[in-house]
Amino acid sequence: MKQVVVKTSTYSSDEFGVCSALYELGGMVVMHDASGCNSTYTTHDEPRWYDMDSMIYISAISEMEAIMGDDEKLITDILETAEELKPKFIAIVGAPIPYMTGTDFQAIANIVEEKAGLFCFGFQTNGMEYYTKGISMALRELTDRFCIESVPKPSDRMRVNILGATPLDFSVNGTVDAIESWLSKKGFEPGCCFAMGSSLDEIFLASSAHVNLVISYGGLEAAKLLEERFGIPYVVGVPYGQVFSNLLGNTIYQASMMNRHQIAYAAKMEYGSESKKQVAIIGESVLCASLASAIEMEHPELNCKVLCPLDTESLLLRPGDQRTPEEDDIASALKKADFVIADPLYQTLCPEKEFISLPHTAFSGRIFEKEIPILIGDLSALKL
Amino acid sequence: MLKIAIYGKGGIGKSTTTANLAAAFSTLGKKVIQIGCDPKADSTMNLLGGHPVQPVMDYIREKDEEPEKIEEITKEGFGGIVCIETGGPTPGLGCAGRGIITTFSLLEELELFETYHPDVVLYDVLGDVVCGGFAAPIREGYAEQILIVTSGEKMALYAANNINTAVKNFEDRGYAKVRGIILNRRKVENEYEKVSAFAEANGLEIIADIPRSDDIIKYEDQGMTVIEGDPNLEISKTYIALAKKLLESETNE
Numbered sequence: 001m002k003q004v005v006v007k008t009s010t011y012s013s014d015e016f017g018v019c020s021a022l023y024e025l026g027g028m029v030v031m032h033d034a035s036g037c038n039s040t041y042t043t044h045d046e047p048r049w050y051d052m053d054s055m056i057y058i059s060a061i062s063e064m065e066a067i068m069g070d071d072e073k074l075i076t077d078i079l080e081t082a083e084e085l086k087p088k089f090i091a092i093v094g095a096p097i098p099y100m101t102g103t104d105f106q107a108i109a110n111i112v113e114e115k116a117g118l119f120c121f122g123f124q125t126n127g128m129e130y131y132t133k134g135i136s137m138a139l140r141e142l143t144d145r146f147c148i149e150s151v152p153k154p155s156d157r158m159r160v161n162i163l164g165a166t167p168l169d170f171s172v173n174g175t176v177d178a179i180e181s182w183l184s185k186k187g188f189e190p191g192c193c194f195a196m197g198s199s200l201d202e203i204f205l206a207s208s209a210h211v212n213l214v215i216s217y218g219g220l221e222a223a224k225l226l227e228e229r230f231g232i233p234y235v236v237g238v239p240y241g242q243v244f245s246n247l248l249g250n251t252i253y254q255a256s257m258m259n260r261h262q263i264a265y266a267a268k269m270e271y272g273s274e275s276k277k278q279v280a281i282i283g284e285s286v287l288c289a290s291l292a293s294a295i296e297m298e299h300p301e302l303n304c305k306v307l308c309p310l311d312t313e314s315l316l317l318r319p320g321d322q323r324t325p326e327e328d329d330i331a332s333a334l335k336k337a338d339f340v341i342a343d344p345l346y347q348t349l350c351p352e353k354e355f356i357s358l359p360h361t362a363f364s365g366r367i368f369e370k371e372i373p374i375l376i377g378d379l380s381a382l383k384l
Numbered sequence: 385m386l387k388i389a390i391y392g393k394g395g396i397g398k399s400t401t402t403a404n405l406a407a408a409f410s411t412l413g414k415k416v417i418q419i420g421c422d423p424k425a426d427s428t429m430n431l432l433g434g435h436p437v438q439p440v441m442d443y444i445r446e447k448d449e450e451p452e453k454i455e456e457i458t459k460e461g462f463g464g465i466v467c468i469e470t471g472g473p474t475p476g477l478g479c480a481g482r483g484i485i486t487t488f489s490l491l492e493e494l495e496l497f498e499t500y501h502p503d504v505v506l507y508d509v510l511g512d513v514v515c516g517g518f519a520a521p522i523r524e525g526y527a528e529q530i531l532i533v534t535s536g537e538k539m540a541l542y543a544a545n546n547i548n549t550a551v552k553n554f555e556d557r558g559y560a561k562v563r564g565i566i567l568n569r570r571k572v573e574n575e576y577e578k579v580s581a582f583a584e585a586n587g588l589e590i591i592a593d594i595p596r597s598d599d600i601i602k603y604e605d606q607g608m609t610v611i612e613g614d615p616n617l618e619i620s621k622t623y624i625a626l627a628k629k630l631l632e633s634e635t636n637e
Contacts (some may be wrong), residue, residue, distance in 0.1 A: 102516030110557060121400065
């Protein structure tokens with residue numbers, strides 16, 4: 001059945017993806033939506049909400065404002081609030097009601113930018129797409145507006161930015177810090193991180209990196225833009241496990257030497273895979289494909305297949321992986337699996353299968369947040 | 385790329401004007417795309433010899449999914465003109481304006497311009513700027529110029545004034561600007577003077593004066609524009625002259 005979720009959960013939406021990506025950068029983010037509809041944002045989708053301040057607001061659009069297309073009220077409210085809060089930038093984020101009435105967020109952003117004298121983004125999100133799209137839009141726009149000038153690169157060490165980090169994919173359990181530590185251990189200098197743990201001033205210096213490490217689909221468009229604008233190659237992959245993370249480290253060096261972007265997990269040994277134990281991994285493409293490669297490298301008796309229900313590009317999946325936009329697609333694909341690695345809320349689709357829990361904030365919110373393992377450089381927490 | 389949106393009162397001859405203008409551009413060797421933005425989906429009918437293209441909304445309704453290739457919702461007509469109709473929801477239901485915006489997003493996703501590399505894109509828009517959706521063709525990235533079609537009739541001029549005012553309200557948004565008026569004659573007494581007075585009062589130019597012509601109806605009955613029917617007719621020459629004028633002003637800019 002199309003677009004029907006019967007047994008599992010739904011992923012966080014595109015507007016929350018934008019909010020998550022911009023949370024730490026000192027901007028004022030305004031969701032143009034009816035008040036009340038966004039409680040899931042604070043209760044489920046933003047684990048930093050109670051520990052870290054961020055200027056995130058709801059416009060509280062009313063029925064009459066929607067009918068009348070009263071953009072002026074939104075513009076005035078934003079300008080008054082910006083005057084008071086002095087944010088570093090403004091982002092206006094679309095939701096289902098303005099989507100249906102055809103609100104032109106780019107035009108509103110142009111007006112606000114001119115009047116406020118601040119960078120202003122208008123995101124044509126609608127609350128019906130996945131968070132992955134929102135992160136992608138936000139990080140691309142951030143790059144487009146703030147990474148303009150070429151900044152000199154360090155000569156002593158190879159600097160590597162991290163692109164695509166949000167708690168929706170990586171939680172706040174220390175995984176992103178672990179990726180930075182891993183980069184340092186491999187002899188790289190961690191650059192800025194789009195967008196956890198880095199300030200906007202650090203993002204300005206993104207062009208000083210030798211390579212960009214894309215750790216989720218959400219970081220890919222920003223990486224492409226940085227490559228186009230400054231010739232910085234990117235490498236796609238998350239340094240899971242010991243063997244795969246070593247490969248990823250080498251791939252970063254190669255990408256820099258050859259000045260060409262690479263996907264670290266692109267190659268997969270298909271030979272003999274049918275006789276192996278079949279593992280299904282459900283979730284975001286870059287995370288899951290990296291994990292699949294990491295598992296296969298350390299457990300040659302296993303053959304992994306990624307089931308990706310989210311936005312991605314075919315190149316971000318490995319041969320044999322599958323896009324599964326519908327719940328039915330996932331249920332059908334799971335029949336061939338011997339065991340499953342996924343968010344616990346997927347277990348209802350395969351109660352008879354062996355199941356390894358890998359909670360995903362964008363899917364189950366905070367319910368299992370204390371159980372999210374750190375797998376950077378070491379898969380042992382997965383208890384395979 | 386010349387990108388023009390054509391507005392005007394319902395029934396004033398927008399689709400006839402747009403299709404003939406498209407045919408004129410094509411005759412001048414230009415690659416043209418015409419996008420009908422009206423739930424009636426009758427804009428490109430006379431470019432397709434009576435074999436209409438399936439409107440985008442009809443496609444989505446029928447297949448319950450969006451098209452994956454641009455060719456599924458386009459059809460080439462006279463002179464290689466690429467014809468597209470947004471169509472609309474079931475009459476009396478849904479939201480036609482939203483349908484136009486969705487269609488435009490889809491055309492972008494399916495890389496319409498990258499596929500056909502048009503010289504000219506014409507947007508034929510339903511009667512009036514009634515809601516956000518019907519302003520979509522003049523948003524940033526779409527049409528850059530607007531032509532308002534009117535006769536000397538009071539209600540046609542009233543609609544023209546509404547459209548011009550709506551466009552002025554969008555001045556700070558970076559939307560398309562009104563390029564001029566097309567006078568589509570209806571045998572109204574002192575017609576030129578009336579339209580001229582309106583144009584002057586609003587600082588607009590009458591960019592073309594289209595005479596009433598039975599040839600238009602004659603060839604429309606055969607499923608074609610007058611330009612396809614007989615390019616040597618005076619009425620055809622008028623459309624070709626308008627096309628040339630628009631191309632020249634683009635070159636000068």
